[in-house]
Amino acid sequence: MQVIGLCRFSYPAEGGFQVEHGSIEERMAYLYAAPRMEERLRHFECVCLPGLRAQTDPDFTFLILVGDAMPARWRDRLESLLDGFPQARIVARQPGPHRQVCQEVLNAARDTDRPCLQFRHDDDDAVxxxxVARLRKAAIDxxxxxxxxxxxGLDWNRGFIARPDERGLCAEETVTPYWGVAQALAVQPGVAQTILNFAHDRINRFMPTVTFTDRAMYVRGHNDHNDSRQKRHVKPVELPRLDPEGEALFRDLFAIDADHVRRIFGAG
Structure with a gap:
């Protein structure tokens, strides 16, 4: 069964953000600001990509949706991080309606005559x-x-919330259903709707869902540039620092290397 993941990497969509902007130009200025992009690239390198590169089942496609006006300095950095990751493909699109563009990008990558497993993935999260192997097994089961x-809907609700920094990783286990990470959609042949047509925390209103809680399956990134943290009155989340045993667990489960995190986040 075809498996496709979609990551929106600072794509200047119309809609799709919890924090609104007055114009597309204002949104792009916010998205491509150097401090924000530096942070997004660090998280993408240290948190998002390692687990995807290390999938025990490598038969999947990972689409990275970007704006066609992304400045060359950021596009070049992004491409360099994807070197040697054959499942990944950058797709550049003009700004457009969020759900419509994501639907077009996903459907362009699939064989619509076959069933499809789709997952959404943020650039600071990990699986x-x-x-992918467990997703395929769930589809069979x-x-x-x-x-x-x-x-x-297929949803793995046990994982970690984590913050990387120059000292390594702070993280805490959580069980949070329908959080949007380690969440997938099984789509029958000929169905045009995709996982990005639905709010991740509401998919159970529109379809049957199956949840799995047996083992940690995700890392939800926590950082100052999370879209959900841009509103007023958002409380900080205090996370305990991982000890060597916790760091080893992150290496084994998610291929996230705390030493790599320290090098990248400590570089300034």
Whole structure:
């Protein structure tokens, strides 16, 4: 079964952000500001990419949606981080309606005559190194459900919230359903709707869903440039620092190397 992931990397969509801007130009100025982009690239390198590169089942496609006006300095940095990752492909699009553009990009990458497993992925989040393998197994285990419904949600709700910094990683385990990371959609052949057509925390209103809680499957990144943290009155989250045992767990489960984090985030 075809597996496709989609990551929106600072794509200046119309809609799709919790914090609104007065114009597309204002949104692009915010998205491409140097402090923000430096942070997004650090998280992408240290948190997002390692687990995807290390998937035990490498048969998947990972699409990175960017704006066609992304400054060359950032586009070049992004491309360099994807070197040696054959499953990844950058897709550049003009600004447009968020759900429509994401739907077009996902459907252009799939064989619509075949069923498809789709997952959304933020540039500061991570999935376990066996996420794709477990996703395929879930589809097999739930075959009668997938056969009888156009769309079925698959959600792994146990994971970690984590903040990387120059000293390593602060993290805490959490069980949070429908958080949008380690979440997938099984789509029948010929169905045009995609995982980005639905708010991640509301998919159970529109389709049957199956949740898995047996083991940590994700890392939800926590940083100052999270879209959800740009509003007023957002309280800080205090996270304990990982000890050597916790760092080893992150290496084993997510291929996130705390020494690599320290090097990248300590470089200024």
């Amino acid at each position: 376990a190194v066996d996420f 739930c075959a009668p459900l997938l056969r009888d419904h156009r769309l079925v």
